[in-house]
Amino acid sequence: MSETRKTKVLIIGSGPAGYTAxxxxxxxMLEPILVQGMEPGGQLTxxxxxxxxxxETEIQGPDLMVKMEAxxxxxxxxxxxxxxxxxxxxxxxxxxxxxxxxxxxxxxxILATGAxxxxxxxDSEEKFKGxxxxxxxxxDGFFYRGQEIIVIGGxxxxxxxxxxxxxxxxxVTLVHRRDELRAEKILIDRLMKNEKIEPxxxxxxxxxxGDEDPLGVTGVRVKHVKTGEITEIPAxxxxxxxxxxxxxxxxxxxxxxxxGGYVVTQPDSTATSIPGVFAAGDLTDHKYRQAVTSAGMxxxxxxxxxxxxxxxx
Ligand SMILES: Cc1cc2nc3c(=O)[nH]c(=O)nc-3n(C[C@H](O)[C@H](O)[C@H](O)COP(=O)(O)OP(=O)(O)OC[C@H]3O[C@@H](n4cnc5c(N)ncnc54)[C@H](O)[C@@H]3O)c2cc1C
Numbered sequence: 611m612s613e614t615r616k617t618k619v620l621i622i623g624s625g626p627a628g629y630t631a632x633x634x635x636x637x638x639m640l641e642p643i644l645v646q647g648m649e650p651g652g653q654l655t656x657x658x659x660x661x662x663x664x665x666e667t668e669i670q671g672p673d674l675m676v677k678m679e680a681x682x683x684x685x686x687x688x689x690x691x692x693x694x695x696x697x698x699x700x701x702x703x704x705x706x707x708x709x710x711x712x713x714x715x716x717x718x719x720i721l722a723t724g725a726x727x728x729x730x731x732x733d734s735e736e737k738f739k740g741x742x743x744x745x746x747x748x749x750d751g752f753f754y755r756g757q758e759i760i761v762i763g764g765x766x767x768x769x770x771x772x773x774x775x776x777x778x779x780x781x782v783t784l785v786h787r788r789d790e791l792r793a794e795k796i797l798i799d800r801l802m803k804n805e806k807i808e809p810x811x812x813x814x815x816x817x818x819x820g821d822e823d824p825l826g827v828t829g830v831r832v833k834h835v836k837t838g839e840i841t842e843i844p845a846x847x848x849x850x851x852x853x854x855x856x857x858x859x860x861x862x863x864x865x866x867x868x869x870g871g872y873v874v875t876q877p878d879s880t881a882t883s884i885p886g887v888f889a890a891g892d893l894t895d896h897k898y899r900q901a902v903t904s905a906g907m908x909x910x911x912x913x914x915x916x917x918x919x920x921x922x923x
Contacts, residue, residue, distance in 0.1 A: 612711035617643040619915050620706055620714050621687075622694050622860070623722030624679065625652025626901040627891025630908030631720045631915075632682035632689075638916045643688045643714060645706070650691065651675030652724050653892070654901055658740045661752065663901060674901075697860040699884050717922070718886045718915040721873065722908060723857040725892035725899065729850055730762070734818040742827025743818055743848045747771040748900065750847070751778045757846035760785060760830050762815050768851035769793040769801050775849065776806040783843055784809045785832055810843075812836055818848050856893050865889070869896040880911040888914055 619635045621628050624646035635642040654660060654671035661668050683689055692708040699719070706714040727745030729735060735743055744750040747761075751774060759779040761772040764786035770793075772784045784801070789811040791798050801807055813832040819842070820827040829844040856872045858865075866874040866883040873882055873889040880888040888911040891904035 612713065614713045614715060615643060616703070616715045617641065617688075618717045618919055619643075619720060619912070620645070620704070620716035620718075621720045621722060622697075622706065623647055623652065623724055623857075623891070623893075624650050624689070625675075625722060625724045625891060625904060626654070626678065627724070627893075627904040627908035627911070628652070628720070628722035629675075629678035629682045630905040631722060631890060631912040632687040632908075633685055634909050634912030635720075635915060636682065636685040636687045638912065640912075640916060640919070641686065641688070642720075642912075643690060643716075644682060645690050645692045645694055645708065645714070647693050647723065651679065653726070656740070657749070659753075660749070660901065662749070694860060697864075699861070699864050699887055702886055704886070718888065718918055720880075720908070720911045720915060721861060721882075721887065721889040721893055722891045722904075722911070723860065723893050724904075725854045725856045725872075725895075727850070728853045728855055730815060730852070732815065732817065735815075735848075735850065738818050738820055738825065738827050738848070741825040742820060742846060743850065745850050745854075746899070747774045747849055747851075750849075751775050754778050754847040756780050758783070758844060759847040759849065760815075760843060760845045761849045761851050762786075763851035763853075764788055764791045764793070765851075765853060766793045766797060767853050769797040771849050771851040772807050773797070773800055773804060775847075776804055779806065779847075782807045783845070785813050785815060785830075786811060787814045787835055788812065813841070815848075816840060854892070854896070854899065856896075858893060861887075861889075872896045880907055880914055886915075886918055888918075 657671040890907035
């Protein structure tokens with residue numbers, strides 16, 4: 611049965627940004643509702659070890675997100691399993707429509723819908739995700755100290771990831787389907803001067819290969835785009851670095867976006883182009899894309915929502 615729920619603060623998304631916003635909004639007595647979406651817990655539920663969340667030397671991503679959800683609930687957040695399919699920001703209270711049929715009316719909205727790494731869509735890529743295949747060098751580079759690594763891509767993301775990975779890897783092979791990079795010149799110069807990086811032009815990833823027990827990557831098979839010749843390269847890690855896509859479907863036509871769809875926020879703020887609508891986490895962040903930065907922005911969004919609501923009264 612369809613119902614209408616009224617709340618001071620509606621938080622859309624259940625990643626680190628959403629749950630942190632929920633903790634702060636609850637403790638400010640705003641009685642927020644948080645709608646979880648299709649991926650309760652967000653991106654960290656798709657990984658294994660997280661080693662850079664302060665206070666936890668090592669924690670499994672899904673376990674960290676279970677803790678965050680429990681924390682949000684313990685301080686009073688109502689966590690709802692629903693997917694927002696439409697968001698009307700033309701007047702306050704704002705109106706969100708849930709896939710369940712529920713309508714949510716909110717005086718302020720915190721958008722925390724995150725982002726998704728782009729993947730190639732290969733079966734072998736899926737099979738080894740979290741077991742040698744990654745899309746985040748900052749998160750997983752540390753696991754490949756002294757190992758050989760493959761980076762797939764040819765834009766800024768790929769060049770930055772390849773450069774960063776040389777801090778750990780004995781060798782980084784950058785596999786790119788063209789014979790030149792589409793990155794900033796300064797980054798290309800740095801890459802070309804780095805003796806640990808070997809570009810492999812005109813090749814695409816055919817297959818990630820590895821062991822079954824324990825599951826782990828041992829190398830890749832790459833194909834020359836002109837000759838079709840297949841080459842095998844040994845490696846312990848494969849980083850897919852073909853970009854990220856912010857989950858902006860609800861707001862791409864109503865809020866200002868930039869850098870490929872990331873929601874624009876005001877400097878040092880999570881305020882968007884619509885008063886009362888705040889955006890936090892990977893949805894706005896084309897640069898750092900970390901759990902801890904997302905959580906920080908979730909905190910900011912809740913505090914700013916609190917100030918906004920106080921000013922309205
Ligand atoms: C494999 C992998 C490993 C990683 N490892 C690390 C690591 O070790 N350390 C680190 O700091 N970072 C890591 N990251 C990055 C980190 O996960 C992200 O920076 C962080 O999760 C972003 O948080 P977020 O809250 O902005 O959004 P996300 O975690 O992306 O969560 C988005 C949420 O929004 C919800 N949502 C989306 N659309 C809707 C909708 N229409 N209605 C309702 N809800 C919706 C989703 O269900 C989801 O809950 C990793 C990422 C990946 C993919």
